[in-house]
Amino acid sequence: MSRFPNTILLTRVGGFYESYFSQAPLLSSILGIKLANRRWAGQDVPMAGFPVFQLEKYLKILVLDKGLLVAISEEFRQDNEVHQPNGDIVRRVNRVVSPGTLVHENFLDPFVNNFIVGVSAHVQPSSGDAQQEVRYGLAWLDVGTADFNTAVCQDFTSLRDEIARIGPREVVIDGASIDAGQVDGVHPDISSMRQTSSRVKLDLSELLTHQNIYVSYFAPSSPSSSSSPSTSSSPSTPQTSNQPSITDTQLAQPPTTAVHTSPLDPIESSVVTTLLSYLQTRLLDSSLTTTSPLTSTPPSHQPLSSTMQIDAHTLAALEIRSSSNFAYTSPSFTASSPLTTSARGSLFSVIRRTVTKGGTRLLAQWLCNPSTSIPVINARLDLVQLFHNRKELRQDIRGVLRGKAGDVSRVLQRLVSRKVTGDVGDLLEVRDAIGAMTRVEELITNEIEFIGADQGKEKETLQSLIGKFHDLRQLARSLGDAIDERVIALRLERQESLANQVQDIAAGSRETRFNSARNKISKLGMGSSSCCIKADKRRCWLHSHDRMPHFDAKLVNSSAVSNKLMAILCLFASSWVKVT
Template identity: 40%
Template sequence: MAYLPEAAPDAPPAKRGSKAQARHAASVDASEGWPPLAQCVRENMRAFPGCMLLTRVGGFYESYFDQAPTLASKISIKLAARRWNNQTVPMAGFPIHQLEKYLKVLVQDHGMLVAICEEFQQPSAADNSNVAFDRRVTRVVSPGTLIDERFLDPFTHNYILAISRSAGSYGLAWLDVSTADFATVNCQDDKSLRDEVARVRPREVVIQEGSFDIVDGERHIVWDTIENCGAVVSRVSGGDDTLLQGSPNASRVERDAISMLTAYLRTRLMEHMPDMRVDARPADSHVMRLDAHTLGALEVRETMRERSARGSLTSTIRRTVTHGGARLLQEWLTQPSMSVSLIRARHAIVELFLSQQHLRHDLRVILRHGAGDVLRTMQRIALRRGDIQDMLEIRDFAGTVDRVMALLRQDMKSGPGWDELADLTDKFQSISGLCERLSEAIDERVIEKRLQRQEALLQSADDALAGGALVGSEETPRKRVPKKGPASLVIEEPLWGDDIEHLIRPSAASTLKTSTNEHTKLRREARQLENALRSSIGDAVTLRFLLGQGHVVHVPSTHKELPESFLEHATLSYKTKTTRTFYLAEWTRIGQRMQKLEASIAKKEGEYLRLLRDQVIAHAPVIRRNARLLEQLDVLLGFAQAAEELRLVRPVVDESACLEIRGGRHLGVELGLLEQHRMFTKNDVKFSEPERMHLVTGPNMGGKSTFLRQTAIIAILAQAGSFVPADAAHIGLVDRVFSRVGAKDDLFHSRSTFMVEMMETSEILRRATSRSLVIADEIGRGTNTSVGLSIAYATLHTLACKNKCRTLFATHYHELADMLGYSSDNTALDGAVAFYCTTLETLPGGHVHYAHQVRPGVNRESHGLQVAQLADMPPETVALAEHTHKWLLRHESARLSQVPFISHTEYQ
């Protein structure tokens, strides 16, 4: 986790500093006489402390002074130097088209702030023929303020989260700048704050200066969660109250968080600041809560061991075909619904799509090829960072919405599933008019040609960087040039094809059409002039525009004798052994007029493009609403696809206290076994009044943990709206899922594994309700047997008699059954606790087999010795363990310290 200082344009220099910072200050504040570029760099380094400054200089982004070695080291480029003010100044830089590549390294990999200083051409006051540069920082890039960078993960949100605190409660406001997803929540205690941060999983956290500092040697609980998220922390000293009037539905502490977030974003996005004057969307309170431990233990988003998405619940169930759908799926799985009507509506639509295979296939094809990532596209357009391709993506999206609406309404019927689908379909709003305007105005073929040329240009630029010198003056763009090359650039394309390349079709605007017609007329005149010259001189004569010369007649030296009629009106411009160029007044007139028209056409196209962009922005609310509806449709279609591929069934969900699963499976484990050509063992579980707790005993590797986890995952999937991996399932609403599974020590905070387990158990006992589902594995381990057994018994008794929540309690302490009053009817505590176990079978030859079948009863054997043997422990060690175990069984009352030393020779 990195701690980033505030970097407002008016921020004072950092109070704390290293020797390197001191050297930097000395170098920056040295004697006067710096050239304009150096002065600009020095001023920006003062104004943006804590930021890596990248300054645009022609075709490069460059870094100077003490930042240059850091940049060169971080992104692995060469460190150079230049002379300024009679000093040698370190410098490093890279071509502008590599900006995103290196932003990923600096911002995402190293968690740095990067201030981007752009250059803008300004006419010089002294001489309008010269060009000066105005350079200013337009944006400070941080991990949470990425907008349209291509390295953004399309399957997850990139949230920046602000946290405020007031009178023991916390306000949270978070925003994905790339999609404009914006929400708030009010947390009443530390634990709720930690769980909400873990669920949002921000890339950057903004807090008030001085907040959440270490008190009495203990730091706030939120820091652990921020570290686990891998987020960076930034601090602000104030807020922006101008936003508060736009958030009437938020609480005071939530509005404080919104104010902090807005103030921080203004220091980062600057000229790209989005319009935040909207109602903050409060987080849905009517959802199943998954605490931070449970999200990790159940591997909802990533696996615990590899911290990889592969193998997680999200990746296993995901069948979405759009990026927005993938992000929404993750939201549904991390906060499943508690609304029975909403859950049943989702299930009905999934069942419909499962039965209507052709409809499902057609809809998925339409979404895959036409939906795009329109929320991020709209955000680029709204922030004035979009290009013509984004406009085309909006066009394609609008057409996709119309095709989806037409397909659904064409096949629409009445009945289960159809009625719920109709409710979803009726919320779409057609924007076919905008689609038609964009289609009629934009010439897509021209864009394709320009993209091809741009790719070729970038490739040639990369090739040129392999050698050659860096040339250019202080205030002119610098470029790499080969050691040998042509003296002037020739436009290879003919000056008079069938038509000029129009980004905007001439038919879209009358003024554009008029200018285009005039340009076409001039092109014909130029063609006629060239044909006339070829008739009098030769076929190799061409009319050209050459940089450094202008509009000239190009004549090969093979034509030695030129007609007098031509020489009377032509003036020699340039001569080599192979060619001669001449100025011809008529061609100069035509060519200059064509140039002016081309500039005028480009300007008018730009104006019309801005008009189209404004029209798209005006439709933004409808576009965003349609996009979110398509995301829902994509997730539901994906649920149906997963149900078909993974053999999932529709669960019954109601408000009862029942939780019954027949033939339940753990999808992640099952898929892993299938890769090894092994079958998964299904299991049943049934909670009902008054039986709310199952005590599960059995050997190591007997499948207890998998059984616990799959039960919780099935409940999550059911309330998210998905079908579930089971033969049948009846789920009474679960308000919270708690997991005490798979803890590990926390040495950084001086917490042993046992301490971590006790802290997690404490939270469960304090927060679980009668509607909660608790899965607890091996509570009480890590200390001596009598203490561990006592803690396990007390925890189990409290959950069963006080919390009265549905609980799966797995343990090796078979003595718990006797302490609870295990009887022949397999229940205890007036039927509140039932007993189940897994078994291990010994096969001929001494081999063992794990049945993994959960059955009624108590297993009083841990079979740990067999597990040790399977783990390939040395035979003499296993034999000693067996001998010791038999001795202990004969002397159960003996203390461990009284066990005599047994030498190897005694059991060999």
């Protein structure tokens, strides 16, 4: 716990995640679970826990609703003891969960990007008494889709507006170049950096125009880094922590990013280093680091001059992404609906006709960052006109995408991160997505063959579109040959059969308790004229029809009283009495 200050530590113990010591009462209070005591080393140790299958349910409460960091300690076996049931178990923290590092959780809204944004600052050299100019570097990443971008903001206003357009769930402040002052919660120990005159002061209440954005401080070269949730309002008294941090060893050698970010501005390279180093301290046991396929190509530089600069207030006033009828509190994470509550009534909700999750995310980005490039605008208009004129082609392509395309970006990221659960299904989804893209390519190719000579513009547009496709049919065949779907179907049948057996056993157990209660009453000499039995999913109840009906008796547990006492209560009270 000392290595992970300011976090809730959940330790995997068999089929449960447990919390101990001073964190147990807090966890019990937040989640509404039972607080117990365990005898250890002659002392009573508070503990609280929940089953493994409820992890995502409680992560949502702790991380998204309460704004807490959660460190997850999993069980691992030694490589030579993997197949030995009695082998030694080693526990280590493999992940520290924050809002911006949620990757595969089912409660994430697949129609909304879950961006984490890094911010750094650079003071421009000035001569004389001239006011120093400050430039800001931005890097934003969706860990679940590998959507990675950078930009340079020339002033504070453009920085604020760009963050509003991105709509992040978490912001990472480079503590080596920025002093953001006080925030709600725990303030990092960056007192040693305050002596550096090059650090730029930022007002979080001005920078973050929306509430519920998690703020993390981080400095790759710092011996200690911590993070804290912030709503950028009502700043509290700063607190410092001198406890050792997980970054003591991990940041001794900051990740090399020169290979990946050489085309970028130096300030962009700096913020990319900060953001990726921060992710290394969160995704400890994942391949989502600087050496993974996630960052094997440079992040995409987004020149602000190529898009319309919509400021934060205009973005809200025009109701582009969210309606004023609903308070916008950054992207919602409700997976049950493609439109979040705040999006209903917005421009996005009105024009959205996408059939894939990735297309929905891209549309939201385009609306918040309209292109100012004439060639890009004309190319999009040509495609819109073409599909408007060719209704059959449009409907055929939409049908293919709706049925088989899936969300291949997130699937590929799950495979990259080596997430064991669901790998077979993910591979099949990749195969199906390749098949869908191949079918779309065939539809476009067939359409090109039937285009007349007088429709050269449409033919040119389709040829330009089809040139972006890659032939991945061999990969799809390899995936199909490597996976026997009959085995998967058989496994699902067995799982369904097992679930039905468990359900039958549970139903039989209720019936057994019901019949047992009848037998007990019969042995006590109580006829059906004086009482009756009622059963529900968990209990059997005995009800008396007579004998002082005005009595208001309380429920009685059979483990605490005898059957004879239960019979007496039943005779003299008009109530339901538990007899199981």
